[in-house]
Amino acid sequence: xxxxxxxxxxxxxxxxxxxxxxxxxxxxxxxxxxxxxxxxxxxxxxxxxxxxxxxxxxxxxxxxxxxxxxxxxxxxxxxxxxxxxxxxxxxxxxxxxxxxxxxxxxxxxxxxxxxxxxxxxxxxxxxxxxxxxxxxxxxxxxxxxxxxxxxxxxxxxxxxxxxxxxxxxxxxxxxxxxxxxxxxxxxxxxxxxxxxxxxxxxxxxxxxxxxxxxxxxxxxxxxxxxxxxxxxxxxxxxxxxxxxxxxxxxxxxxxxxxxxxxxxxxxxxxxxxxxxxxxxxxxxxxxxxxxxxxxxxxxxxxxxxxxxxxxxxxxxx
Amino acid sequence: xxxxxxxxxxxxxxxxxxxxxxxxxxxxxxxxxxxxxxxxxxxxxxxxxxxxxxxxxxxxxxxxxxxxxxxxxxxxxxxxxxxxxxxxxxxxxxxxxxxxxxxxxxxxxxxxxxxxxxxxxxxxxxxxxxxxxxxxxxxxxxxxxxxxxxxxxxxxxxxxxxxxxxxxxxxxxxxxxxxxxxxxxxxxxxxxxxxxxxxxxxxxxxxxxxxxxxxxxxxxxxxxxxxxxxxxxxxxxxxxxxxxxxxxxxxxxxxxxxxxxxxxxxxx
Numbered sequence: 312x313x314x315x316x317x318x319x320x321x322x323x324x325x326x327x328x329x330x331x332x333x334x335x336x337x338x339x340x341x342x343x344x345x346x347x348x349x350x351x352x353x354x355x356x357x358x359x360x361x362x363x364x365x366x367x368x369x370x371x372x373x374x375x376x377x378x379x380x381x382x383x384x385x386x387x388x389x390x391x392x393x394x395x396x397x398x399x400x401x402x403x404x405x406x407x408x409x410x411x412x413x414x415x416x417x418x419x420x421x422x423x424x425x426x427x428x429x430x431x432x433x434x435x436x437x438x439x440x441x442x443x444x445x446x447x448x449x450x451x452x453x454x455x456x457x458x459x460x461x462x463x464x465x466x467x468x469x470x471x472x473x474x475x476x477x478x479x480x481x482x483x484x485x486x487x488x489x490x491x492x493x494x495x496x497x498x499x500x501x502x503x504x505x506x507x508x509x510x511x512x513x514x515x516x517x518x519x520x521x522x523x524x525x526x527x528x529x530x531x532x533x534x535x536x537x538x539x540x541x542x543x544x545x546x547x548x549x550x551x552x553x554x555x556x557x558x559x560x561x562x563x564x565x566x567x568x569x570x571x572x573x574x575x576x577x578x579x580x581x582x583x584x585x586x587x588x589x590x591x592x593x594x595x596x597x598x599x600x601x602x603x604x605x606x607x608x609x610x611x612x613x614x615x616x617x618x619x620x621x622x623x624x625x626x627x628x
Numbered sequence: 629x630x631x632x633x634x635x636x637x638x639x640x641x642x643x644x645x646x647x648x649x650x651x652x653x654x655x656x657x658x659x660x661x662x663x664x665x666x667x668x669x670x671x672x673x674x675x676x677x678x679x680x681x682x683x684x685x686x687x688x689x690x691x692x693x694x695x696x697x698x699x700x701x702x703x704x705x706x707x708x709x710x711x712x713x714x715x716x717x718x719x720x721x722x723x724x725x726x727x728x729x730x731x732x733x734x735x736x737x738x739x740x741x742x743x744x745x746x747x748x749x750x751x752x753x754x755x756x757x758x759x760x761x762x763x764x765x766x767x768x769x770x771x772x773x774x775x776x777x778x779x780x781x782x783x784x785x786x787x788x789x790x791x792x793x794x795x796x797x798x799x800x801x802x803x804x805x806x807x808x809x810x811x812x813x814x815x816x817x818x819x820x821x822x823x824x825x826x827x828x829x830x831x832x833x834x835x836x837x838x839x840x841x842x843x844x845x846x847x848x849x850x851x852x853x854x855x856x857x858x859x860x861x862x863x864x865x866x867x868x869x870x871x872x873x874x875x876x877x878x879x880x881x882x883x884x885x886x887x888x889x890x891x892x893x894x895x896x
Contacts, residue, residue, distance in 0.1 A: 342757075366753065366788075374746045374780030381750020384735065385758070386682075389750075405777070408740045409747055413729050 312528040313503045315487045315521050323479035323515075324422040326458035328353025330465025331390060331420075335361045338469050342382055346372045346393040351481075352422055354392065372397045376405035376417070383415035388469055391417060395424035395478055399440035410474045411449045418468050420477045424454075425565035426593070426610060427482045427515055427603040436598035442570020444476040445543050451475045451496060452543040454564075454572075456517035458486045460540060463494035471496055478514070480565075482603045485518050499546035501553075505535035508621050509553040509560045513539045513572045516563040516591065519607075522614035527621055534621065545575050547583075554586045559624040563591035563617055565607075587627035589620035631836050634704060635665035639866050639893050641700035641713065647886040649717035651725050655876040656769060657697035659800035659833070659861040663767065664701045666839040671847075672763060676706040679733045685762045688748045691769035691798065692727035692738030699723055699731065707733035742775025744768070745795060749781040752793040752854075763847045767796045771803025774812050779824075785854040786825035794847055795826075795856040798833065800863040802874055817858060826856045833859030867892050 334341045335357045343357050344366045358365045368375040372393055379389035391398065398421035399406075410417045421440070428436050444452045451473060455461040461479045468475045488500075502517065503524055512520040517538045524534045535553050539546065554560055560580065562573035573590035580586045593610050607613045629637070638661045646654045668674070672685040689698050696716065703710040708731065715721035722730050726739025738744050748766035755762060772778065785793050799817070801808050808814055821828045829846060831838045839859070846855040863877070864870025867889040881889055 363757065368780075368784060369787075371780035371784065373742075373777040374749070374784060377743055377746020377777075377781065378750035378753065378784070380736070381747040381752075382754050383750075384747070385751055385754030387754055387757075404740050405743060405746075408737060409743050413737045 312524050317485035317487050319486050320483040321458040321486055322481055322483050323455060323458055323461040324351070324481060325353050326455070326461030327420055327422065327465050327479055328356065330462040332356040332360070334466055334469055335364070338388065340386065340388045341469055342366065342387045342389045344368055344375050344379055344389055344391045346370055346375050346397065348393055351394070352392040372402045373405050376402045377409055379417040380409040380413060380415040383417050389417050390420050392420045394435060395421035395440050396435050396437040399437060399443050399476070403443055407447060411447050414449065415474065416472050418475045418477060420465065422479055423481050424478045425480060425515070426598050426606040426612065427480050427565060429482065429603045429606065430600050432600040433597040438567045438593050438598065439570065440478060441542055441564070441566045441572065445570060445575065449474060450543065451541070453496065453541050454478045454514040455540045456514055456538055457484055457488050459488045459490050459492060460494065463492050464540065467494040467496060480515060484515055487518065487521070497541045497544045497546055499549040500538040500540065501549070502536040502538050503534065505533040505557070507533045507557060508535065508625055509557045510534055510536045510563065510617065510621070511539050511550060511560065511572065511576055512536065512563040513542060514565050516565055516612060519612070519614045520563055520617055523617035523621065526614065526618050532621060532625065539572055542572050542575060545579060547579055550576060550579055551583055554580060554584055558586060559628050560586055560588045561591065561617060561620045561624055562588065565612055566592050568592040568594055587624050589624040591616055591620055629669070631665045631669040634669050634701070635662045636893060637704050638665055638697055638700045640890065641704065642696045643881065643886065643889055643893070645696050645700065645713055645716040646880050648714070650880045651696070651717045652878040652880060653693045653696065654880070655802070655864040655870055656691060656694035656798070656800065658865045658867070658870065659863045660694060660767060660798045661697050661865070662834045662836060663796060663798065663839055663859060664697055666836050667765060667843065668701050668705050670840045671843045672765065674733065676733065679707060683760065683762060686735055686748070686751055686764045688735050688744045688766040689727055690738050690741065690744035690766060691772055695725065695727040698727060698734070702731070702733040741772040742777035745778050745781045749785050749790065749793060752785070752790040753788060755792055756790065763794065764792055765794045765796065765843065767798060769803070770797060770799045770801065770808050770814060771811065773797070773814055782821070782824050782826070789852040790854050791850050791852050793854040794843060795854070797856065797858050798861055799858055800861045802863045802872070802877060804877055806874060821856045825853065827853045828856050828858065830858045830860065833861035834865055
């Protein structure tokens, strides 16, 4: 097992803030919009340095998506920012008609996704957004795993011409990816090469997969861990290649089991290479209040549950 | 062709399209036919040969269900060969029965209501940022103002002093299945917009001189205030059995009614 250490912990939303601050300096086409959550989205630096390229739309997310579409039609690259709950389900129809169908180059960048939002509870803990955005034609869906990767993804999507849903979160997490990485949309990152099982993880669950890999190593299980930061388009080649080697798969995501990364992987495998799969995710329920760690434990989204799923899936080979 | 001749041609073309395709929404197409004819003939500068010219004026149709009138206007103005409209709402046609951005001259797709004023607001904002002076005109229906999403840009535009944004309301007083006053009465509509800090002008939406003068005047008035033109119109305007009837929001004319309508339009 390749060793991953970290010297610092930060929230992925701060990676977004750092990324858009850098874009503010390097790309005059980038405009930021926010639905009254400037501090939560870490936009302070961008706004301070580019006040004329920031639009405060107020608590009006539907309008933010439409205004973004108008800015994109005018040649700008709008970054529409809010919480994941309000940037997906609340504005699905706006995204569908004015962004995805109309082909406007809008970047929907959303924080506070998933259970790790913690204390705010079920109303805010969106666990269905990846499914909604995956179902949307023309949409690219990205869920990076740490501060550095989120920063790199934020910068990379400006160079891609098309709608993007970029999802990140609030809790501080270990920074374990390279600070000078080049983010490639749709290209999975092999965290660890192994031969006994493939663990495909996204977002905050990638670090948990690494912890799981270390535990499994002590049991003599050699896990291949792959970071699927882009849920759509899926890196079919990397997934099929890994599954053909290990012949069993565990998926892990901070999302409903229905419609997310696990479903995408199962769809790919069942059509091309039927393979035993165990899925880590929230099983058809809403969240609740608690600390991120408590909730991830309660809903089975941590290293421990990944290890259990690996044992189970290896037995099914 | 003057705008009155264009409006007549638009109505005749729309009639042919909806009859041929057995399609809906002729009433709402006719209520805004004069506004479209004036905008494209007198007010807006858009080169049909270069519909993507960045300096063009922008027109955004939000009531996408009535797109037959926009398609007819664009076809008659030479944005694409007019005979292409024979495929309207047919299998495989790009002329979908709700506005499609894939058609030359159409800025954005619409159909799901309450989206497009936000988009026009974004374009008006971008125009200010780029210090360009093209006109930004958005047309919504009256019933569409039931959508709360419209009131979000109505709140935002004055905040950013978007005096380059012109909203036209096709106030034909009838929505899908009822009179506006019975579904959700919009009155006092003028006062609503004034209280939201918009400049309001009310006009007869079938009077070509009034439409020309009003849109031109308010567009040129750089006073830091967005403008709304409440255009009082008649649903189904031009055909007696369609005028002011709820039925002709959706209905398509059969051959007898089609000929009857053509005759009426030809003699006006």
